Amino acid sequence: MVEFYDPITKENKSYYIAKEIRAKWKKVRNGQLVKDDDDRVYIVDGRERTGKSVFTLQQAKYLDPTFNVDRVCFTPEAFLYQIRHAPKGSVVVFDEAFRGLSSKGTQSKVNKKIVQAMMEMGQRNLIIFIVLPTFFLLEIYAAVLRSNALFHIYRDKKGIRKWRVYNYQEKSILYQVGKKRGLSYSFPKARIRGRFYGKYPIDEQKYRDKKLKSLQEDTEAMEEPIKDEKGTHLFCFYLFDLGKSVKEVGEILKNGGKEVSQRQLYNIKDKWKKKKRLKEEKLLIAVE
Secondary structure, three states, X not given: OEEEEEOOOOEEEEEOOOHHHHHHHOOOOOXXXXXXXXXXXXXXXXXXXXXXXXXXXXXXXXXXXXXXXXXXXXXHHHHHHHHHHOOOOOEEEEOOOOOOOOOHHHHHHHHHHHHHHHHHHHHHOOEEEEEEOOHHHOOHHHHHHHOOEEEEEXXXXXXXXXXXXXXXXXXXXXXXXXXXXXXXXXXXXXXXXEEXXXXXXXXXXXXXXXXHXXXXXXXXXXXXXXXXXXXXXXXXXXXXXXXXXXXXXXXXXXXXXXXXXXXXXXXXXXXXHHHHHHHHHHHHHHHO
């Protein structure tokens, strides 16, 4: 069991974390990473309904009592925002990192955002948890080179929730061998393993509401095309050229009677960036 004071709810928290994990957390808890000028990246994977999100939230809250639902991210854009703005030495969770993958293009885009976040987090001494169905979806930089450990979550034959952890070297071997064996976790054998329980350390309803809202926005962005798409895109390009943020562009469109989801706006901004980059490359060629 762990017991600590929660400054958010102003009450004492108590739930089970295996002693093997607690021993590891001593080195990174209570602002130790800020003192050491270091950071950590942990991957948590497992099939649906195994409890990988609950497990992750439990570790996050124990490592950083100020951790709350605001630092749980469900989109690459929200994840990048937290990497840049979360308090120094705090914990950020990218939950369901590859939810709703529809193509390799989408998978590549998420990976690029994750890599970008990892490159930017060094100065902030953050602890990052990336939660996804299988760490084999990650590119080698995130899966092998940059992350410190992998927690694989599963249920045994009796339905009991369990975990096993692969350290830096073990997950490197697993990534190489497992891919060749059809995404197998059989080799190498994880030396440290245990169980956990399904108690939420943060407000469960707020977490579920945020997750549902993100899923709905994601679905809308994939299934519903923007009406008057060309005109809307050109107008958004104009606003981005003026230096407006995604939030500001969304408010301007809303005041004009056009509802565009945040996800759609980020997609439009990505197209704007690409178009801008192509223009700059053409200008450079012309000068040369």
